Amino acid sequence: MVNPYMPYPVRIDEIEIATEDKSLKTFKFVFLNKEDEEKFAHKAGQFAELSIPGQGEIPIGIASSPTEKGFVKFTVFKTGVVTSYLHNMKVGDIMGIRGPLGNWYPWDLLEGKNVVIIGGGFAFTTLRASIVYMLDPANRSKFGKIDVVYGARSPGMLLYRDELYEWEKRDDINMHITVDSTTDPSWKYNVGFVPTIVGQKAPKADPNTFAIVCGPPIMIKFTQPALESLGYGQNQIIMSLENRMKCGIGMCGRCNIGKELVCKDGPVFTLEELNKTPREY
Amino acid sequence: MKVIKIDKKEWTGGIDKSREKYLLFGPVKDKDVTNKEHYIFKKLAAGEFPVMEGVDTVLSPKSVIFPQTEKILKSSLDQSQPDHHIMKRVENDYSSRAVIGIRSFDAKALTLVNLNFDTKDYQDPYWCDAYKATTFVGLAVNKPSDVDFSTSMGSGPFGEEGLDVLLVDNGEEFLAKVITDKGKTFLDAAGFNKTADESAVKKIEDLKAQAEKTIADKAKVGTDNLKNKTVLDLYEAPFWDDIAFSCINCGTCTFVCPTCWCFDIQDETKGKSCTRFKNWDSCMFPLFTLHGSGHNPRGVKTQRVRQRFMHKLKYFLDKYDKGTMCVGCGRCVQSCPVNIDIREVCNIMNNYEPKK
Numbered sequence: 304m305v306n307p308y309m310p311y312p313v314r315i316d317e318i319e320i321a322t323e324d325k326s327l328k329t330f331k332f333v334f335l336n337k338e339d340e341e342k343f344a345h346k347a348g349q350f351a352e353l354s355i356p357g358q359g360e361i362p363i364g365i366a367s368s369p370t371e372k373g374f375v376k377f378t379v380f381k382t383g384v385v386t387s388y389l390h391n392m393k394v395g396d397i398m399g400i401r402g403p404l405g406n407w408y409p410w411d412l413l414e415g416k417n418v419v420i421i422g423g424g425f426a427f428t429t430l431r432a433s434i435v436y437m438l439d440p441a442n443r444s445k446f447g448k449i450d451v452v453y454g455a456r457s458p459g460m461l462l463y464r465d466e467l468y469e470w471e472k473r474d475d476i477n478m479h480i481t482v483d484s485t486t487d488p489s490w491k492y493n494v495g496f497v498p499t500i501v502g503q504k505a506p507k508a509d510p511n512t513f514a515i516v517c518g519p520p521i522m523i524k525f526t527q528p529a530l531e532s533l534g535y536g537q538n539q540i541i542m543s544l545e546n547r548m549k550c551g552i553g554m555c556g557r558c559n560i561g562k563e564l565v566c567k568d569g570p571v572f573t574l575e576e577l578n579k580t581p582r583e584y
Numbered sequence: 585m586k587v588i589k590i591d592k593k594e595w596t597g598g599i600d601k602s603r604e605k606y607l608l609f610g611p612v613k614d615k616d617v618t619n620k621e622h623y624i625f626k627k628l629a630a631g632e633f634p635v636m637e638g639v640d641t642v643l644s645p646k647s648v649i650f651p652q653t654e655k656i657l658k659s660s661l662d663q664s665q666p667d668h669h670i671m672k673r674v675e676n677d678y679s680s681r682a683v684i685g686i687r688s689f690d691a692k693a694l695t696l697v698n699l700n701f702d703t704k705d706y707q708d709p710y711w712c713d714a715y716k717a718t719t720f721v722g723l724a725v726n727k728p729s730d731v732d733f734s735t736s737m738g739s740g741p742f743g744e745e746g747l748d749v750l751l752v753d754n755g756e757e758f759l760a761k762v763i764t765d766k767g768k769t770f771l772d773a774a775g776f777n778k779t780a781d782e783s784a785v786k787k788i789e790d791l792k793a794q795a796e797k798t799i800a801d802k803a804k805v806g807t808d809n810l811k812n813k814t815v816l817d818l819y820e821a822p823f824w825d826d827i828a829f830s831c832i833n834c835g836t837c838t839f840v841c842p843t844c845w846c847f848d849i850q851d852e853t854k855g856k857s858c859t860r861f862k863n864w865d866s867c868m869f870p871l872f873t874l875h876g877s878g879h880n881p882r883g884v885k886t887q888r889v890r891q892r893f894m895h896k897l898k899y900f901l902d903k904y905d906k907g908t909m910c911v912g913c914g915r916c917v918q919s920c921p922v923n924i925d926i927r928e929v930c931n932i933m934n935n936y937e938p939k940k
Contacts, residue, residue: 304713307706308656308849308860312670335670356659356669357858359851382876397669520879546881547873549849552706555865556846557872559891560881561815562899567705581819583873583881583891 307552310354310399311339313375318394321378323459327425328390329366329378332400343403345369346410347432348543348571351402352551353377353389361385362548362566365403366428368435370442375400378428378462404551405570408433408515408541416511417447421526423454423497423518427462429543430517434470443475450506454481454497454522458490479504498525501533508534517543520584527574537575544570544577544584560584587788588760588771589780590751595758596633598774599684603630605773606719607681609648610634611641625683634684638753640729644690644842644915646697648683649714650864652839656710657860661853671860676710682719682770689732689739689911691720691746693842696911699904700845710862719770722747726791728799731914733927736805738907741795742788752788759784805927806934807908810897817938818898819890827929828889830922835866837892837916837924843909846872867891893929 317331334340345351345365352360361383367376381390392398408429418437422430430453437446451470455461461480471478471492481493481500493500497518506512514530516523523542530540546558546565553567561580563569590598602608608628612635616622623635625645655674662668694715701711725732725741734740744750748767752759759780762768771777838844848865851858865872868889873882882888900909910926917925 304707304709306673306709308708309673310671354671355851356671356860357661357851357853360849380876386876399669399671519877545875547875549847553703554700554706554708554845554847555849556700556867556895557865559895559899561819561894562903579816581815581894583887 308401308550310352310360310401311343312336312397313400315392315394315396315398316374318392321462322425323457327378327380327462329376329462330389331374331376333374335397340373343375343400345375345403346407347436348407348429349403349405350429350551350570351375351377351400351404352548353379353385354399354401355385355388355392356399358388359385360401360549360551361389362404362551364426364429364432364543366431368432368439370436370439378425380425401551405566406568408543408571413513414445415447416513417506417509418449419505419512419514420449420451420453421497421501421505421514421516421518422452423522424456424460425462426517426519426543426545427453430515431463431466433515434476438470438473438476447511448477448506449475450477450479450504452479452481452497452500452505454483454493454495454500456483457485458482458487496525497522498529501526501529505530505533508536508539513539513541515541515543537578538573540574542572542574542577544572546584585785586762586768587780587784588762588776589778589784590758590760590776592756592758594776595636598776599633602682602770602774605680606770607677607679608634608684609645609681610684611639616642625686636685636723636751636753636758638723638725638727640918642915642919643840644693644913645683645686646690646694646842648681649694649718650697650701650711650845653861653863654710655859656849656862658857660857662856673709674859676713678713678717680717680719682721684721685723685751686720686747687725687913688722688741688743688745688747688750689734689737689913690842691722692739692743693746693911693913694720695746696843696900696906696909697845699906719748719766720746721749721751721767721770724750724752724788724791724795726753726795728795729914730802731917732799732912733802733805733914734912735796735799736807737910737912739911740792741799742792752791754787754791759788761788803927805912805930807897807930809934810901810908813898813933813936815894815898815902818933818936819894821933821936821938823932823936824886824890827893827924827932828886831868831885831889831924832922833868833870833885833888834921835868836919836921837926838866838868839864840915840919842911842913842915843896867895889924893926893933896926897930897933
C-alpha cells in the first residue's frame with residue numbers, strides 16, 4: 304500500500320527572493336531519488352505539500368511547468384510556522400514534498416481554445432506553470448490566443464518579473480501587466496486593479512475562449528462581474544481555490560465547500576460548479 | 585445463518601483462549617477526571633474481561649482503529665546521520681485483534697468512516713491496516729437507551745453491518761450469530777463451537793423485534809426527504825442561527841461521535857528526532873479552517889454548527905448515497921452541555937420547505 308502521508312525527500316537547490324519586500328521566496332527542489340521525480344509527474348494547476356520534518360506541512364501551488372525537467376519550483380509567502388522556517392532554510396538542506404495533489408486546469412478542454420489567464424498578487428504560481436506549459440514549443444500550437452492579466456501592488460511585488468518582461472516581447476502571448484499604483488516614472492505597463500484591466504484589455508467572450516482566474520478573494524470577487532459583462536458564461540470561468548488543508552488527500556475534513564473537497568475535488572472548479580456549493584472559502 | 589450457543593459459564597475461559605491469537609479490546613469500567621465512574625473501550629490487559637452487561641460508553645470505540653493521537657512518521661534531525669530529515673513510517677502493531685461487545689451502530693459507524701479512509705485514489709495505511717486486522721464481535725442491544733435512535737439511521741439494536749459476529753444475550757447464554765468467516769475464525773479460536781438449535785434464530789428475532797419496538801415507541805427521526813432537497817436550500821435555510829444559538833463550540837459532540845473522522849496533522853520534536861502525528865480534530869473549532877491570511881471561511885459559530893449537521897445529514901448522503909453519516913447512537917445528545925439534539929435538527933432539516 305502506498306503511504307500517501309510519506310513525502311519524497313528533496314534537497315533545496317536554489318533560493319531566490321521573489322519580491323522587493325522579501326516576503327516571498329522561490330525555492331527550487333531536486334529529488335534525492337531520481338525515480339521520485341517520475342512519480343511526481345504533475346499537470347499545471349496542481350499543488351503539493353511542502354513537508355519539513357519537525358515543523359509541519361503547507362499546501363503550495365506548483366510553480367514549475369511539467370515541461371521543466373529535473374526540478375520542481377514553489378514560491379512561498381512567509382506567514383506561519385512552516386513558511387517562516389522555510390524562509391530561513393539554506394541551499395543544500397533536506398526536506399520533503401508530498402504530491403502532486405488535487406486536480407489541474409482542464410488542459411484537454413482548453414486544447415484548441417483561446418485562454419485568458421487572470422492573476423493577482425502571489426497567486427500567480429500555478430498560472431506561471433500554465434503559461435510556461437502553453438508556451439513550450441511542443442504545446443504552443445495546441446492553443447489559440449493567450450492573454451494574461453497579472454497585477455500586484457507595485458512593480459517590485461510582481462512575481463517572476465524577468466519572465467514577465469520576456470513574455471511582453473513575444474508576439475504569441477498578449478501580456479497585460481498592471482500594478483495598483485507606482486511612483487516609478489519608467490513604468491511602461493498598466494496602472495489599475497486587475498478587475499479594471501480585465502474590463503479594458505481582456506478579450507470579449509466567445510464560445511472558444513476560457514478564463515482561468517487565481518487571486519486573493521477580493522480580486523476574484525470583482526473580477527467575476529468584469530468577466531460576466533464581457534460575456535463569459537459560468538462554465539467558461541475556471542477558478543483555483545485555497546482553503547486551510549492538512550492531509551491534501553481528501554481525508555482530514557477541513558477544506559470542504561459542501562460535499563466538494565478543495566484538496567481533492569479541486570482546487571480547480573468552474574464558476575458553474577462553485578455556484579452549486581456553499582462557497583465556504 | 586449459523587448460530588453458536590455460548591454458555592456464560594464458558595465465556596471467560598473462551599475469551600482467555602482467544603487471547604492466544606488476538607489482542608482484545610472491549611468496554612471496561614474507568615474513572616473520568618472528576619473521579620466519576622464510566623465505561624470506555626480499551627485494550628484488555630491479561631485477566632481483564634469486557635463488560636457484557638450492555639453498558640453505554642461515553643466515547644465510541646472508533647479509537648481502537650483511529651486513535652485520538654497516532655504516530656505516523658518519524659525522522660532524525662541529526663545532520664550527522666545519513667538519513668536525517670527523511671521521514672519513515674512509524675511501525676505499529678497490526679496483529680490480529682478483536683473488539684468484543686461493540687454495539688451494532690458503532691460497527692456500522694466504522695464502515696462509514698472506512699469510506700473516508702479507504703478510497704479509490706488514496707488509502708490511509710494506518711486506518712486500513714488496523715481496520716483489516718480487527719474482528720468485530722458485537723453485542724446486540726436488548727434494552728436500547730432513551731437516546732438511541734439507531735433504527736432511524738439505517739442501523740438498529742441488532743444491526744449486522746460491519747460486524748463479524750453478533751452476540752445476543754439470552755439469559756444464561758449468548759447466542760452468537762456468525763456473520764463472516766472472520767467471525768467464525770474468532771469463535772473457533774475461543775473454542776466456541778456448539779451449534780444452537782433451530783429455536784435460537786426465532787429467539788433472536790423476538791428479542792430484536794422487542795428492542796426495535798422500544799426505539800420505535802419514542803419520537804421518530806425522519807431522513808426520507810433529505811436526499812431530495814438541494815444543498816443550497818438547506819444551507820441557506822433560516823433556522824441555523826436558532827439551532828446554533830446555545831452552542832459553545834466545545835467540540836464534545838465530535839469527539840464522542842462514532843462517525844466523526846476529521847483530524848489534524850502535527851509535528852513534535854524531542855532532542856534530535858521528530859515525530860509526525862495524526863490527532864482528532866473538530867469542525868467546531870475556529871482554527872480548523874483558519875487561513876494563514878487570517879481569513880476564515882467558517883469563522884462564525886453558526887457556520888461551524890451548520891457544517892457539522894450538513895456534513896452528517898446532507899453532504900455525506902449526497903456524496904456516497906449510503907444514508908446519513910449518523911448512526912443514531914445518541915452520544916452527542918447525551919453529552920452536549922447545552923442540549924443540542926441532532927434528532928430535532930434532523931427533523932427540522934427533513935421537514936424544511938424553502939419559500940418559493
